[in-house]
Amino acid sequence: MTLAIIGGTGLEKAAGSLDKRQDETVRTPYGEAALVRGRWGGGEIIFLARHGLNHDIPPHLINYRANIRALKGAGVTHILAAAAVGSLKNEISPGDFVLLDDFIDFTKTRASTFSGEGALLKHTDETEPYDGTLRRLLLTAATEKGIELHRNGTYVCTEGPRFETPAEIRMFRTLGGDVVGMTGVPEVVLANELEIPYASMAVATNYAAGMAGHDLTYKECADVMEKWLATLLDLFLKAAATGKLL
Numbered sequence: 001m002t003l004a005i006i007g008g009t010g011l012e013k014a015a016g017s018l019d020k021r022q023d024e025t026v027r028t029p030y031g032e033a034a035l036v037r038g039r040w041g042g043g044e045i046i047f048l049a050r051h052g053l054n055h056d057i058p059p060h061l062i063n064y065r066a067n068i069r070a071l072k073g074a075g076v077t078h079i080l081a082a083a084a085v086g087s088l089k090n091e092i093s094p095g096d097f098v099l100l101d102d103f104i105d106f107t108k109t110r111a112s113t114f115s116g117e118g119a120l121l122k123h124t125d126e127t128e129p130y131d132g133t134l135r136r137l138l139l140t141a142a143t144e145k146g147i148e149l150h151r152n153g154t155y156v157c158t159e160g161p162r163f164e165t166p167a168e169i170r171m172f173r174t175l176g177g178d179v180v181g182m183t184g185v186p187e188v189v190l191a192n193e194l195e196i197p198y199a200s201m202a203v204a205t206n207y208a209a210g211m212a213g214h215d216l217t218y219k220e221c222a223d224v225m226e227k228w229l230a231t232l233l234d235l236f237l238k239a240a241a242t243g244k245l246l
Contacts (some may be wrong), residue, residue, distance in 0.1 A: 001077045001078065001080075001244070001245050001246075002045075002046065002074070002075045002076050002078075003044075003045050003076070003077070003078050003080065003240050003245040003246055004045070004046040004047070004048060004071050004074075004076040004078070004079045004080075005038060005045060005046070005047055005078075005079075005080050005081070005082070005233075005236055006047075006048045006050060006067070006079060006081040006082070006187065007047075007048075007049065007081065007082035007131075008049070008050045008051055008082065008083065008084055008183050010101060013081070013143075016036025017037065018037075018039060018040055018045070018047065019039040019040070019052065020038050020039045021036060021037070021245070022036070022037045022038060023035075023036055023039040023053075024036070024037055024074075026074065026102065027072060028065070028066045028069040028070050028073065029069070030063060030065040030066040030069055031063045031065075031067070031083075031113075032063075032066060032232075033048070033066040033067045033070035033071075034048075034049070034053060035047070035048055035064065035070060035071070035072075035074060036048070036049075036053070039163070040237070040246070041237045041240065041241060041246050042241075042246060043240070043245075043246025044246070045240075045246060046071065046074055046076060048067055048070075048071065050062050050067070050183055052185075058160065058161040059159070059160035059161055059182035059183050060109060060110070060159050060160050060161060060182075063113065064111070064112075064186050064187050064190055065109065065111055065190060066187075067187070067195070068187065068190040068191055068194060069114070069190075071196065072194045072196060073126065073198075076176065076196060077196065077197070077245075078131075078196065078197050078198075078238050078243075078245050079191055079196055079197065079198040079199070080134065080138070080199055080200075080201070080239065080240070081118070081184070081188075081198065081199070081200040081201070082200070082201060082202075082203070082204055082232055082236075083100070083155070083181050083183065083184050083200050083201070083202040083203070084181065084202070084205045084206065084221055084222075084224075084225045085098070085155065085179035085180060085181040085202040085204055086163075086164075086179065086180045086181070086202040086204070086205065086206050086207065086208035086209075086216075086221075087177055087178075087179055087206070087207050087208060087211070088156070088169060088172055088173050088177050088178055088179060088180055088208055088211075089173070090207075090211070090245060092150060092153075092178060092179065092204050093204065094203065094204050094205060094206055094207065094224055095147075095203070095224060095227070095228060096150060096203070096204045097142070097147060097148070097150070097201055097202070097203055097228075097232070097235075098149065098150040098153035098178065098179055098200075098202040098203075098204060099105070099135055099138055099139060099142075099149055099150065099151055099152065099153060099201055099202075100130050100152075100153045100154075100155050100179075100184070100199075100200045100201070100202055101128075101129075101130055101135065101152045101154070102129065102130075102152075102153075102154040102155070103129060103154065103155040103156070103157060103185055103188065104154060104155070104156045104157070104172070104176070104177055104186060105157055105185045106157060106158045106159070106172075106174060107120065107157055107158065107159050107185055107186070107187075108159045109159065110159075110185075110186055111186070112185070112186035112189050112190070113186075113189070113190070113193060113210065114190065114193055114194070115193075116197075122193060124189065124192050124193045126192065127188070129188050129189070129192060129198075130188065130198065130199050130200060131197035131198055131199050133197065134197055134198070134199035134204070134239070134243070135199050135237035137199075137239040137240075137242055137243045138199060138201055138235065138236075138239045139151060140239070140242060141235050141238035141239040142235055144238065145234070145235065145238060147231065147235060149201075150178070151152050151199070152178075152203070153179055153180045153202060154176055154177050154179075155176040155177070155178070155179055155180075155181060155184050155185075155200070155202065156172045156175075156177035156180040156181070157180075157181060157183070157184050157185035158180060158181075158182055159182070160182030160183075161182065161198040163208075163209055163216045164173060164180060164184065164208060164209050165209055165210075166209045166210025167210075168209075169208045169209050169210050169211065170210070172208075172239055179202050180208055181202065184200060188200065201232060201235065201236075203224070203225055203228050203232060204232035205220065205221040205222075205224040205225055206220050206221055206224065233238055
């Protein structure tokens with residue numbers, strides 16, 4: 001088994017903690033993807049920083065197809081993903097962990113499938129978009145480590161890079177959304193299409209627009225994510241060890 005960890009805000013720094021680190025540029029039919037391979041917790045792991053190792057790729061320009069195709073080609077069998085999100089509910093406070101189990105897609109311009117252009121048409125079931133086995137491993141690991149989390153959460157994905165308006169946030173809440181972010185889709189969809197089990201743990205970095213009582217800034221999100229990054233990675237490591245993914 002080969003585990004990949006995908007992350008955005010802050011996770012690019014975690015690649016520096018790998019033993020025997022090897023940076024790889026993988027060419028795919030959809031473009032290039034940058035992977036970092038190494039040893040972590042006694043096993044081999046691959047890190048993929050969504051925004052690039054220099055954090056210079058905005059959400060709407062991430063090459064999601066190249067990233068997921070590169071992981072598949074590298075032999076990845078399971079994906080654990082981190083997500084920095086805004087909270088849509090008062091009971092989900094900044095710093096809270098949310099184990100995602102569903103999503104609503106409000107992206108606009110992203111290529112969200114490998115089907116077409118000569119490939120076979122494939123209708124991918126999304127009844128359980130986030131893998132149940134990986135979710136249980138994360139929940140068990142969190143319980144054993146005494147980490148409190150919200151066991152379910154519906155992720156609303158927007159195009160970005162702008163933050164949402166208060167009216168949009170009210171709509172998302174009416175539709176049943178719990179958190180909002182800019183990168184989770186089509187990442188999860190593409191992983192499912194290539195049959196790579198995928199689970200995502202979100203960290204609420206702020207209350208969404210109209211709830212926070214102040215203007216939103218990227219720095220606010222980055223500061224909260226950095227504070228909780230070590231805990232999140234420790235949780236991933238525990239879940240991977242429990243599931244013998246490393």
